[in-house]
Every structure is written in C-alpha cells, then in structure tokens.
Amino acid sequence: MISLQARAEPSKLMGFCAPLIALLVTLLAGLLLFAILGVPVGQAFYAFFIEPVSSLYGLSELGVKAAPLIMIAVALSIGFRANVWNIGAEGQLILGGVCGGAVALYFYEVDAWYVLPLMTLAGILGGMLWAAIPALLRTQFNANEILTSLMLTYVAALLLSMLVHGQLRDPDGFNFPESRLFHAAATLPIIMEGTRLHIGALVALLLVVVAWVLLSRTLLGFALRVNGNAPRAGLYAGFAQKRLVWFSLLFCGAAAGCAGLFEVAGPIGQLLPTISPGYGFTAIIVAFLGRLHPVGVVFAGLVMALSYLGGESAQISLNLPVAVTGVFQGMLLFFLLAADVLINYRVVWRKRPQANSGASL
Amino acid sequence: MTFNPEITLLIALTVISAATPLVFAAIGELVVEKSGVLNLGVEGMMLAGAVSGFAVAHFSGSAFLGVLAGVLAGMALALVFAFLTLHLRASQVATGLALTIFGVGLSALVGQSLIGVAYSGMPTYAIPVLADIAYIGPLFFQHDLLVYGSIVLVVAVSLFLKHTRAGLIVKAVGDSPEAAHALGYSVLRVRYLAVLFGGACAGLAGCYLSMAYAPMWVESMSAGRGWIALALVVFATWQPGRLLFGAYLFGGITILQLHAQAIGINVPSQLMSMLPYLATIFVLVLISSDSGRIRKNAPASIGQAFHPIK
Numbered sequence: 001m002i003s004l005q006a007r008a009e010p011s012k013l014m015g016f017c018a019p020l021i022a023l024l025v026t027l028l029a030g031l032l033l034f035a036i037l038g039v040p041v042g043q044a045f046y047a048f049f050i051e052p053v054s055s056l057y058g059l060s061e062l063g064v065k066a067a068p069l070i071m072i073a074v075a076l077s078i079g080f081r082a083n084v085w086n087i088g089a090e091g092q093l094i095l096g097g098v099c100g101g102a103v104a105l106y107f108y109e110v111d112a113w114y115v116l117p118l119m120t121l122a123g124i125l126g127g128m129l130w131a132a133i134p135a136l137l138r139t140q141f142n143a144n145e146i147l148t149s150l151m152l153t154y155v156a157a158l159l160l161s162m163l164v165h166g167q168l169r170d171p172d173g174f175n176f177p178e179s180r181l182f183h184a185a186a187t188l189p190i191i192m193e194g195t196r197l198h199i200g201a202l203v204a205l206l207l208v209v210v211a212w213v214l215l216s217r218t219l220l221g222f223a224l225r226v227n228g229n230a231p232r233a234g235l236y237a238g239f240a241q242k243r244l245v246w247f248s249l250l251f252c253g254a255a256a257g258c259a260g261l262f263e264v265a266g267p268i269g270q271l272l273p274t275i276s277p278g279y280g281f282t283a284i285i286v287a288f289l290g291r292l293h294p295v296g297v298v299f300a301g302l303v304m305a306l307s308y309l310g311g312e313s314a315q316i317s318l319n320l321p322v323a324v325t326g327v328f329q330g331m332l333l334f335f336l337l338a339a340d341v342l343i344n345y346r347v348v349w350r351k352r353p354q355a356n357s358g359a360s361l
Numbered sequence: 362m363t364f365n366p367e368i369t370l371l372i373a374l375t376v377i378s379a380a381t382p383l384v385f386a387a388i389g390e391l392v393v394e395k396s397g398v399l400n401l402g403v404e405g406m407m408l409a410g411a412v413s414g415f416a417v418a419h420f421s422g423s424a425f426l427g428v429l430a431g432v433l434a435g436m437a438l439a440l441v442f443a444f445l446t447l448h449l450r451a452s453q454v455a456t457g458l459a460l461t462i463f464g465v466g467l468s469a470l471v472g473q474s475l476i477g478v479a480y481s482g483m484p485t486y487a488i489p490v491l492a493d494i495a496y497i498g499p500l501f502f503q504h505d506l507l508v509y510g511s512i513v514l515v516v517a518v519s520l521f522l523k524h525t526r527a528g529l530i531v532k533a534v535g536d537s538p539e540a541a542h543a544l545g546y547s548v549l550r551v552r553y554l555a556v557l558f559g560g561a562c563a564g565l566a567g568c569y570l571s572m573a574y575a576p577m578w579v580e581s582m583s584a585g586r587g588w589i590a591l592a593l594v595v596f597a598t599w600q601p602g603r604l605l606f607g608a609y610l611f612g613g614i615t616i617l618q619l620h621a622q623a624i625g626i627n628v629p630s631q632l633m634s635m636l637p638y639l640a641t642i643f644v645l646v647l648i649s650s651d652s653g654r655i656r657k658n659a660p661a662s663i664g665q666a667f668h669p670i671k
Contacts, residue, residue: 087458137645143646147592151639155635162632334445337445
C-alpha cells in the first residue's frame with residue numbers, strides 16, 4: 001500500500017524536480033496518445049519536439065512564441081503568489097492589441113518615431129483598463145475575480161470581432177474582417193535578420209529582471225508573498241489587501257496588454273478577428289510550471305512555446321489537429337499538480353495505512 | 362409591435378432550450394460546492410460530455426447511449442479532478458483550470474471528424490392530453506426527456522439537501538469537515554461522490570448542447586456556459602430554487618441576441634452576444650456585494666483541502 005506522509009518542511013529539491021517529472025510523464029503519455037491515435041510514434045516525436053527547433057529559424061520562432069508567454073506568466077505569478085487569480089489575461093491581451101492597433105491605424109502612413117511608443121502606451125493602458133474592472137469589482141463589491149476576469153475575456157474577443165468587422169476594417173479589403181496592414185513605422189523592429197524575432201523578446205527578458213527585483217528586493221514583493229502564504233499574517237502586518245489586489249491585476253493587465261500589442265505590431269502586423277492562440281491561458285500553465293519564479297518562468301515559457309510549434313509542425317507533416325497542443329498543455333498541468341504532492345508529502349510504502357497518517361492511495 | 366402568441370411561444374421555447382444546459386451544469390456544481398469543493402472545470406467536463414454524447418449518438422443511432430456516454434465522459438474528467446484535489450491535495454483552483462484546458466483540447470481532438478456531421482436531434486415526448494392544450498401544451502409538455510429531467514433533477518437535489526440524512530451529511534462536510542470527520546463520516550468519500558455527481562451533470566449539460574440545442578458538434582461550443590453556471594451558483598446563493606430561476610433568466614438573455622433583429626434592435630450582433638457575459642458580471646457584483654448573505658449561505662470550507670491529520 002502506498003501512502004503519503006507529511007514532510008516536516010516543504011522539499012526544495014522536489015519543488016525543482018516536480019516540473020521535470022511532469023514533463024517526462026507528459027512526454028510518455030503524449031507518445032502513448034499518438035500510439036492510440038495510430039500515428040507512427042517515432043515520426044510524431046520528431047515532428048513535435050525535434051523538427052521545430054532543428055533550424056535557426058525554428059529557434060527564432062521559439063522566441064517569438066515564448067515572448068508573450070513569458071511576459072504574461074511573469075506578471076501572473078506575482079498575482080498567484082498573492083492569491084489573486086486573474087485568469088482573464090487573454091482578454092487583457094486582446095484589449096492591448098485592440099487599443100495599440102487602433103493607434104497604429106489612426107496614424108496610418110505617418111512615418112514618425114513616436115508612433116510605436118504611442119501604440120505601446122495605448123496597448124499597456126488598454127490591458128490595464130481591462131484588468132482594472134475585475135480589480136474594482138473585487139475590492140469594492142467582493143466579486144470573485146476568477147469569474148469576472150474570464151467573462152471579460154469573452155467580451156474582449158467579441159469587441160475585437162466587432163471592430164474588425166466594422167470601424168477598424170480595411171476600407172480596401174473587399175469586406176474581409178481584418179484591418180489594414182500596419183505601415184513600417186508601426187511595426188516592431190526585428191532583432192534577427194530574416195526571422196520574425198522582434199524586440200518584444202528583449203522586453204520580456206527585461207520584465208523578468210524587473211519582476212525578480214520586485215519580488216526579492218522590495219517590501220511590496222514581501223507583502224505579496226506573505227499575503228499569499230498567510231493572509232492573516234499579512235493583515236496583522238498591516239499590508240493593505242486591496243492595494244495588493246489592485247497592483248497584481250494592473251501589473252498583469254499592463255504586461256498582457258503590451259504582449260497583445262507586440263503580437264499585432266510584430267508577427268501579425270494587422271488586426272484580425274483572432275490575435276492570440278490562447279497565450280493568456282497557456283501563461284497560467286507557464287506560471288505554475290515555472291514555480292511562480294521569474295527565472296523558472298523563462299524556461300517554462302520556452303517549453304510551452306515548443307508545444308505550440310510542435311503542434312503546428314505535427315499538423316503540417318502528420319496532419320494532426322492543432323488541438324493536440326491543448327491536450328499536451330492540459331496533461332502537463334495535471335501531471336505537474338500531481339507531482340507537486342511530493343513537495344509537501346513523502347511517499348511511503350507500508351503494509352497497512354494507519355488511521356491517522358494521511359490519505360491512502 | 363403587437364403581441365403575437367405564435368412568436369411569443371417560439372421565443373419561450375428557445376428560452377427553455379437555452380436554459381436547460383445551464384440548469385444541468387449549475388445544479389451539479391451546486392452539490393459539489395455544498396460538499397466544500399470548488400470545481401472550476403465545468404466548462405471542460407461539459408465539452409467532454411458534448412463530444413462523447415454526440416459521437417456515440419451519431420454512430421450508434423441511440424440517443425440514450427449518447428447521453429450515457431456523455432455522462433460517463435463528464436464523470437471520467439471529474440474523477441481526475443477528485444483524485445488530484447482530494448487524494449493528492451492539489452489546489453482546487455489550479456486543478457479546475459487544468460481540467461478546462463484539457464477538456465477543451467481533448468474534445469477538439471476527438472471531435473475533429475465530427476465537424477459538419479448532421480444529427481437529427483433528441484426525440485421529444487408529448488405528455489398525453491396536457492400536450493394538446495393550446496400554447497400551454499407545447500410550452501410545458503412537449504419536450505425531450507432532458508428538459509423534463511433537468512427540472513426533476515433540481516427538485517430532487519432540493520429535497521435531497523433539505524430533507525434527507527445524506528443531504529445533511531453533504532452539507533456538514535462542506536461546512537465543517539473536521540466535525541463531520543469526528544462524527545465518523547468519510548469526508549473524502551462524500552466529496553468524491555459529490556464531485557462525480559457534478560461531472561455527470563456537466564456531462565448531461567454538454568449532451569443537451571450537442572444533441573438537442575445545436576444539434577451538432579462545434580469546437581468549444583459551450584462558449585463559456587460552464588463558467589456562467591459557476592456564477593449562477595453564487596447568484597442562487599447555493600439554493601436550488603433560485604438557481605432554476607437564474608438559469609431561465611440567463612437562458613432568456615442568451616436568446617435575446619437571436620431575436621434582437623426581429624424585434625427591431627439594430628446593433629452589431631457581437632454587442633448582443635456580449636450580453637450573457639456582461640449580465641453574469643452584473644449579477645455576480647449584485648450578489649457578492651452583500652457579503653453577509655454570501656457568508657450565511659456559502660459552504661464554509663469551500664475550496665480548502667481537507668487534511669484528516671491536524
């Protein structure tokens with residue numbers, strides 16, 4: 001009989017190992033899934049994990065996909081540490097894209113240095129505005145931010161769809177639901193010739209450093225951690241709960257909005273009815289996989305970016321549906337949550353579980 | 362615009378079909394939350410139920426087998442959630458999110474070959490005599506079994522929670538797991554059963570969507586209804602009667618967009634489609650701001666893992 005025995009202290013080693021265990025198990029389960037689907041396993045493995053990163057262009061695409069994931073996940077992990085469950089980052093990303101994109105279209109053909117900074121500012125403010133709604137509703141009316149932020153994601157997606165079908169539609173576009181292509185001054189500089197890798201990747205890394213300093217070197221970071229681990233202690237210490245909620249949500253809104261603007265001003269180059277393959281949701285997994293730590297998030301972001309690329313490559317070479325990516329991502333989070341049990345509990349073998357020693361498996 | 366009984370009847374019928382999946386999903390989650398567990402994976406379980414129900418009904422030709430498959434699929438995902446949160450004490454919020462992400466992906470993968478497949482829909486059963494009454498008959502007594510079933514289920518859950526011993530135990534486990542444990546009730550077993558019931562209900566909700574409401578399979582066809590169901594439970598302050606009212610209210614808001622043009626409201630369709638989501642936020646704010654009421658009705662231990670050793 002296997003049973004769980006509480007550890008005296010959470011295991012640091014296991015905190016580090018759990019994501020690796022989860023990745024390994026996901027890999028095995030994924031190969032099993034391919035076998036069940038009747039896909040040649042070796043070929044699928046190659047298409048999913050090797051082919052996408054076997055060229056310099058592939059590696060640059062990894063950066064393109066990882067940048068928004070890392071930006072959002074770094075900000076999310078700050079909120080998650082403080083028990084602020086913003087799961088509407090996808091909506092904040094869309095609003096960032098909409099607001100920044102609208103600025104780009106307003107200054108269409110204006111060849112000036114200030115267009116891109118203005119777009120970025122609009123994107124950040126758009127994301128913050130969208131995140132401010134759940135923050136206000138949580139702090140003033142006690143409404144659960146999980147549900148409100150998620151509902152707002154649906155609203156944001158509909159808003160984007162409405163605008164690209166209406167006001168922001170390309171006037172010469174034969175009524176296709178898409179905006180004009182942004183002109184050169186409204187497009188992000190590329191940092192690697194011949195690829196789509198844009199300056200957003202550097203901004204993502206900068207944000208990682210900022211978040212790391214914030215969490216480990218400031219009182220605010222300490223307050224956020226205490227609030228998450230022991231809300232009561234936080235209350236006694238006089239940390240203003242409402243301020244932490246506001247800060248967590250606004251910070252995340254800013255990061256997600258900026259990521260959304262980078263998507264439309266970078267790889268996409270215009271406004272479309274869909275501007276993100278679910279980065280805002282995947283970033284939740286990235287945050288957990290990266291142990292809510294800025295540096296961990298970088299590695300986790302690269303792994304999840306690979307799952308997108310692998311899904312695309314498997315779609316092209318093996319005709320698998322893109323949905324495989326979602327299955328992989330969901331499985332990974334399941335296995336990670338399961339592996340996390342090892343942080344606080346030790347698995348022990350015993351003949352018969354004693355009545356009061358924890359749950360038996 | 363003049364009152365037209367035919368059109369009014371048609372609108373009322375679409376309200377019923379829009380409300381039914383919400384009733385199923387929300388009543389299941391209500392029982393789960395009453396036992397002290399918060400399962401945010403309703404959306405994922407609904408989609409699993411929708412795709413399995415549709416596939417089995419399509420290939421076997423039997424609506425009954427389809428519904429059975431949908432229920433089992435919902436329960437299978439619920440079992441994963443129960444194992445992770447109850448046995449391994451994983452965070453309920455995180456696990457629920459994982460369940461939704463996984464369910465969305467898996468249903469899209471499984472349902473890939475079902476897109477564009479036509480299905481005849483669920484057979485309806487008219488109740489003899491009553492169904493022949495003008496207007497009232499078609500409105501109340503000519504539905505498929507799931508619509509009748511959803512009402513029966515709400516009544517049954519209400520009676521179960523109020524008037525049975527088992528129902529009291531569920532509430533005790535949700536309000537004070539330590540006390541229930543001390544009295545010798547197995548907290549984990551009660552919660553397992555509640556979570557599985559919630560999965561079965563979400564599966565039914567999905568079946569109704571793909572087999573009766575649509576009836577077809579489209580990726581992510583639940584379109585946030587699982588999340589609206591979660592909000593409905595709060596809106597109903599965990600009371601089955603109010604939940605039924607809330608679900609029909611939301612059914613009405615959902616179909617408003619379909620009839621908006623007909624009754625002369627001329628705004629972009631996307632704006633009308635936002636209504637259910639905005640209404641959800643609105644009612645959440647309305648109910649949650651009354652914190653005394655929430656405290657009085659919410660299961661006290663909701664969302665917290667139970668550790669038998671302390």
